[in-house]
Amino acid sequence: MRAVIKAVAGPGCSFVHDRPEPDLLPGQVRLAVAATSVCGTDASIHAHGPAARALGLRLPITMGHEVAGTVIEVGPHTAGPALGTRVGVETHLACGRCWACREGSGHNCADLALLGVDVDGAFAERVVVPAASCFEVPEEMSLETAALLEPAGSAMHAVQRCGVPMGGASVLVSGAGPVGLVLVEIALALGARSVVVVEPNAARRRLATARGALALDLDSDPVGEADRRTRERRGFDVAFECSGVLPALEALLDRVRNEGTVMVVGLAGGDLPVPVTRTFITRGLTVRGSWGRAIWSTWEQLSALVGAGHVDLDGLVTHRLPLSDLPAALALMRGDAGKVLLLPSLADSQEPGRTADAGADLQGVPA
CATH class of the missing domain: 3.90.180.10 (Medium-chain alcohol dehydrogenases, catalytic domain)
Known part of the structure; x- marks a missing residue:
């Protein structure tokens, strides 16, 4: 064959x-x-x-x-x-x-x-x-x-695993590839207050904007450009790293609020040194990975969102x-x-x- x-x-x-x-x-x-x-x-x-x-x-x-x-x-x-x-x-x-x-x-x-x-x-x-x-x-x-459904399920599973209710949440997404774009739609469909996307590619930023996100380039300050509540809290409730770029992951640690959550979705090579005391103790951040999809709850929830027209x-x-x-x-x-x-x-x-x-x-x- x-x-x-x-x-x-x-x-x-x-x-x-x-x-x-x-x-x-x-x-x-x-x-x-x-x-x-x-x-x-x-x-x-x-x-x-x-x-x-x-x-x-x-x-x-x-x-x-x-x-x-x-x-x-x-x-x-x-x-x-x-x-x-x-x-x-x-x-x-x-x-x-x-x-x-x-x-x-x-x-x-x-x-x-x-x-x-x-x-x-x-x-x-x-x-x-x-x-x-x-x-x-x-x-x-x-x-x-x-x-x-399989790649989009990676976005769905990351939302399921993050432990942050999307209703009223401020969300930051790094990378506007297909997984990041689906994540934007899922977060908004589940009631996120605002979604900001950081993406270097102008065409991908336009795609993120069309799906309801505020799309920024790498030179922008996502927290400074976000809504008033996010600025007052000095960071987002939850951030999703979808690009697989280690400097992007490092940046997200500084862009969530104290006791915020960072989800690692994109596959990245190499290691990232993390200031343990500041990250996990004095700021109380939660950093979680998301691997694959939950079988079959991820597929079922995503299929329902697609069928209802919330995810394109x-x-x-x-x-x-x-x-x-x-x-x-x-x-x-x-x-x-x-x-x-x-x-x-x-x-x-x-x-x-x-x-x-x-x-x-x-x-x-x-x-």
């Missing part, structure tokens, strides 16, 4: 026409891929950047993880979606056996596998996934939209390309593009072969 594979530990990938189909085991289903979207993690895998190396890629592997499709084959002894069911896929593949899984926290699985990192992924005509990882797509939702996932998509055009997709993401979809139904624009020019790792470009 046609697929994009990462075969060696170095920059680049290969587009092939003869990738063998994965075996279908008990508990699994095979999907015909309708749409798959490209994110910053894919860029780092393509460039073999720090974030990708930290994930411990199992090579060779079919890349891609944000996907929706239709069940075309069901494995033996498998309970789950029937043939013909349209599904999105939870790409953090939980074992179902460990303590976290038994307690209903599969996203914290002790033996977690990642689609497109540990097992063959979705930049292909077909993909095999656990039946238990499939989310049935509502009738009124397109499969292109459903392919965005379709508006994130700026380009649709064939599977063969992953390098072009990554180049677009380094510019002003929003979400780029790879659609197996589109005719390939190039012959099979290796793409050695990986371009820059997109660490620091909002996912």
Whole structure:
């Protein structure tokens, strides 16, 4: 089958026409891929950047993880979606056996596998996934939209985990990529008093403004530009770091009020020295990470917000390309593009072969 594979530990990938189909085991289903979207993690895998190396890629592997499709084959002894069911896929593949899984926290699985990192992924005509990882797509939702539930779910889960009621809250978002933009819409839909976005790219700032945020460049003072209550409190109630840039995370620690919360959402390489006494004791800050999505509460709440028109996932998509055009997709993401979809139904624009020019790792470009 046609697929994009990462075969060696170095920059680049290969587009092939003869990738063998994965075996279908008990508990699994095979999907015909309708749409798959490209994110910053894919860029780092393509460039073999720090974030990708930290994930411990199992090579060779079919890349891609944000996907929706239709069940075309069901494995033996498998309970789950029937043939013909349209599904999105939870790409953090939980074992179902460990303590976290038994307690209903599969996203914290002790033996977690990642689609497109540990097992063959979705930049292909077909993909095999656990039946238990499939989310049935509502009738009124397109499969292109459903392919965005996974990345948008990262924003939803961050809001769920932050511990700050959104009603009446002042919110700061660093990075207006797709995850940051969805976070803006979720926060406002749940009653946030104000949302301020810091983003260096002018086109992305316009997208944030269109979604109801006050969008500022890096030279602005978010607290000084915020509403009166935020200025009086000398900081925001909660801040979400979505860009994966360490200096941005460091800045957020100074932009939340005393006893405020900073959520780390974007994947960043490297370490950040933190003044422990000032950050955690005298200022009493809470710093939390958000990993993946809660299964299935994140999907259900996000799907409801999308269905009610509060979150516009379709508006994130700026380009649709064939599977063969992953390098072009990554180049677009380094510019002003929003979400780029790879659609197996589109005719390939190039012959099979290796793409050695990986371009820059997109660490620091909002996912």
